[in-house]
Amino acid sequence: MTRERLLSKLLALLVVLLQPLAAGAQESGSEEARKKDETASPAPELTQVETTEERREGLDRKLDSSLSEFDALILREQEILEQRREAAGAAGGGAGAGTAPGGGGEGTGEEGGAGEEGGGGNEGSEGTAGATAEGTGDSPDEATGEEVARDGDAPEAESETGEVSNGRVPADVGDGRDDDIVARQLREAAMKEEDPELRERLWDEYRAYKFGEKKKETEG
Amino acid sequence: MIREGVMTKTVRVAVLSSALALLSVPPAALALDDEPVEALQAVQEVPEDRLLDVGVHVFDSGIPEDEYTRFVLEEKGVFEEIRKSEARWIPMNLKRTLESTGYWGAVRMVPSATSVDVIVEGAIVSSTGKKLEIDVVVFDATGRSWLSKRYKQEADPLGYEEDATDEPFQSLYNRIANDLLKKRSDLDPEDFAEIRRVSELKFANDLAPAAFSSYLAVKKGKYSPARLPADGDPMMARVSEIRERDHMFVDTLNEYYADLYAKMEVPYRGWRSASYEEQMALDELNRAAKWRKILGAAAIFGGIMASREGREWSNVGEVAVLGGMVAIMDGLDKSAQTQMHREALKELAGSFDSEVQELLFDVEGEVLRLKGSVETQYASWRQILRDLFAAETGIAIDPNTVVSPPPQ
Numbered sequence: 001m002t003r004e005r006l007l008s009k010l011l012a013l014l015v016v017l018l019q020p021l022a023a024g025a026q027e028s029g030s031e032e033a034r035k036k037d038e039t040a041s042p043a044p045e046l047t048q049v050e051t052t053e054e055r056r057e058g059l060d061r062k063l064d065s066s067l068s069e070f071d072a073l074i075l076r077e078q079e080i081l082e083q084r085r086e087a088a089g090a091a092g093g094g095a096g097a098g099t100a101p102g103g104g105g106e107g108t109g110e111e112g113g114a115g116e117e118g119g120g121g122n123e124g125s126e127g128t129a130g131a132t133a134e135g136t137g138d139s140p141d142e143a144t145g146e147e148v149a150r151d152g153d154a155p156e157a158e159s160e161t162g163e164v165s166n167g168r169v170p171a172d173v174g175d176g177r178d179d180d181i182v183a184r185q186l187r188e189a190a191m192k193e194e195d196p197e198l199r200e201r202l203w204d205e206y207r208a209y210k211f212g213e214k215k216k217e218t219e220g
Numbered sequence: 221m222i223r224e225g226v227m228t229k230t231v232r233v234a235v236l237s238s239a240l241a242l243l244s245v246p247p248a249a250l251a252l253d254d255e256p257v258e259a260l261q262a263v264q265e266v267p268e269d270r271l272l273d274v275g276v277h278v279f280d281s282g283i284p285e286d287e288y289t290r291f292v293l294e295e296k297g298v299f300e301e302i303r304k305s306e307a308r309w310i311p312m313n314l315k316r317t318l319e320s321t322g323y324w325g326a327v328r329m330v331p332s333a334t335s336v337d338v339i340v341e342g343a344i345v346s347s348t349g350k351k352l353e354i355d356v357v358v359f360d361a362t363g364r365s366w367l368s369k370r371y372k373q374e375a376d377p378l379g380y381e382e383d384a385t386d387e388p389f390q391s392l393y394n395r396i397a398n399d400l401l402k403k404r405s406d407l408d409p410e411d412f413a414e415i416r417r418v419s420e421l422k423f424a425n426d427l428a429p430a431a432f433s434s435y436l437a438v439k440k441g442k443y444s445p446a447r448l449p450a451d452g453d454p455m456m457a458r459v460s461e462i463r464e465r466d467h468m469f470v471d472t473l474n475e476y477y478a479d480l481y482a483k484m485e486v487p488y489r490g491w492r493s494a495s496y497e498e499q500m501a502l503d504e505l506n507r508a509a510k511w512r513k514i515l516g517a518a519a520i521f522g523g524i525m526a527s528r529e530g531r532e533w534s535n536v537g538e539v540a541v542l543g544g545m546v547a548i549m550d551g552l553d554k555s556a557q558t559q560m561h562r563e564a565l566k567e568l569a570g571s572f573d574s575e576v577q578e579l580l581f582d583v584e585g586e587v588l589r590l591k592g593s594v595e596t597q598y599a600s601w602r603q604i605l606r607d608l609f610a611a612e613t614g615i616a617i618d619p620n621t622v623v624s625p626p627p628q
């Protein structure tokens with residue numbers, strides 16, 4: 001009897017001890033079930049509105065991101081073009097530019113009058129190109145002279161590896177020894193850029209390109 | 221009867237003496253066909269709503285695919301790579317000329333599928349250092365024809381002088397610019413607005429046909445706006461964002477063409493200048509040879525006729541026959557010299573062809589790479605816009621539907 005009473009007391013104690021645990025488990029289980037229910041069978045109208053709206057927003061974000069990618073692509077192209085011009089200028093200078101007949105400089109003043117949209121960079125560069133090839137020329141382009149002057153500017157303290165020791169190279173970008181052609185052009189453009197804001201953007205482009213490429217290599 | 225005989229003799233003497241005199245005097249070089257023409261310039265700033273953007277396509281080089289014809293052309297000194305580079309050089313000059321007038325909005329060299337207010341297409345018929353001949357066709361976004369004309373121009377020799385800065389065929393570009401200006405001045409104010417609107421809607425329709433195809437009406441190949449997007453239309457706002465990028469892309473493309481222009485300018489000018497000299501010498505020899513052969517034949521004929529008249533004319537006749545034979549021999553000798561000049565021209569062209577090939581290859585490689593990247597972006601934008609249209613309207617679009625862009 002005593003034994004039976006002892007057993008019943010032990011059982012009662014166990015029930016008392018296990019009750020909170022069981023309740024906790026029941027509570028969490030119902031929470032999970034509720035969450036599951038929420039995702040599995042929400043109010044139909046609410047979901048449709050949210051999804052449409054979210055979808056539109058998501059697509060707009062995707063478009064914005066694609067447009068930004070495109071802007072970066074164009075920026076890279078501009079840098080490549082700049083490099084090409086500089087290379088052509090250097091080659092022309094070495095070969096004795098200025099012996100050729102003049103001409104070919106592009107006017108920008110008249111485009112301004114014509115209200116050309118977004119063509120300024122282009123026209124300026126044509127002036128550069130003409131100036132680079134010819135050295136001089138009876139061109140109406142004021143930019144020609146400016147570009148010649150810029151072409152004539154010597155890069156600061158260039159080392160044998162082409163590194164500019166002007167303190168503009170961020171510590172995290174490495175020494176660029178393993179750069180491919182695109183990375184090298186981005187790096188050089190960033191090092192030569194005078195505008196600090198644009199320079200930082202170029203370094204960002206360089207990082208994005210280089211570390212993106214490295215990631216691809218390791219994945220491949 | 222006696223009078224008639226005297227007259228005949230007088231005429232013969234005149235013919236003979238003229239022929240003998242002409243044999244010793246080469247004909248003067250022909251004058252240029254065309255007088256120099258200046259491009260008309262805007263005297264004041266053109267209002268924004270009257271500025272039409274112009275897209276100039278790369279010209280047709282005029283080199284056929286057929287290998288045999290290409291070989292025949294090469295024998296005549298017409299080389300493929302030179303023509304290909306000229307097919308980019310000439311539109312670039314035209315672009316610059318149009319820009320310089322101040323009458324136009326943005327003037328760009330554009331890929332063929334780009335929607336622009338005014339489109340200029342062209343084909344090279346003939347191009348040497350001495351003469352340029354091109355076909356030009358111009359139409360606007362609505363499909364209205366502006367111009368379809370062949371332009372010919374002889375080079376201005378001043379353009380080949382050592383310190384010259386002008387393009388030797390600048391007058392040809394100026395004439396095209398002036399003709400376009402004339403057509404532009406025929407437009408009514410509402411025509412300007414319509415051309416710009418149609419050009420914008422064509423671009424939108426190309427990107428998002430599901431959303432914009434109903435905005436354009438086409439009747440007998442002419443486009444007009446069927447209706448207009450509401451102010452603040454979100455889809456149109458997105459298309460405008462993309463169009464801005466399209467302009468950036470085309471501007472970048474133009475910089476590559478400008479790069480080619482700059483790089484080929486010196487060798488091209490050198491080649492054209494040498495070609496001009498050779499061609500002038502060749503034409504001169506051709507004329508002289510032809511002239512001498514004709515007059516030589518005339519002198520021989522006159523000499524024979526004179527010898528028949530009697531003793532007093534026989535000496536004159538013999539001299540004329542002899543002179544005529546010498547002239548014909550000289551004419552034949554000049555023909556041999558023209559062949560030398562032809563060979564020299566071919567050699568010059570062949571050498572420049574190799575030089576320009578490398579430049580062309582380099583720039584076209586870059587252009588193709590850029591176009592490839594941009595095409596991928598366009599495909600992505602088309603997809604996003606299609607999904608956005610579906611999300612906003614609830615109209616699902618079959619992604620496999622192929623919508624061809626409207627013809628320009």
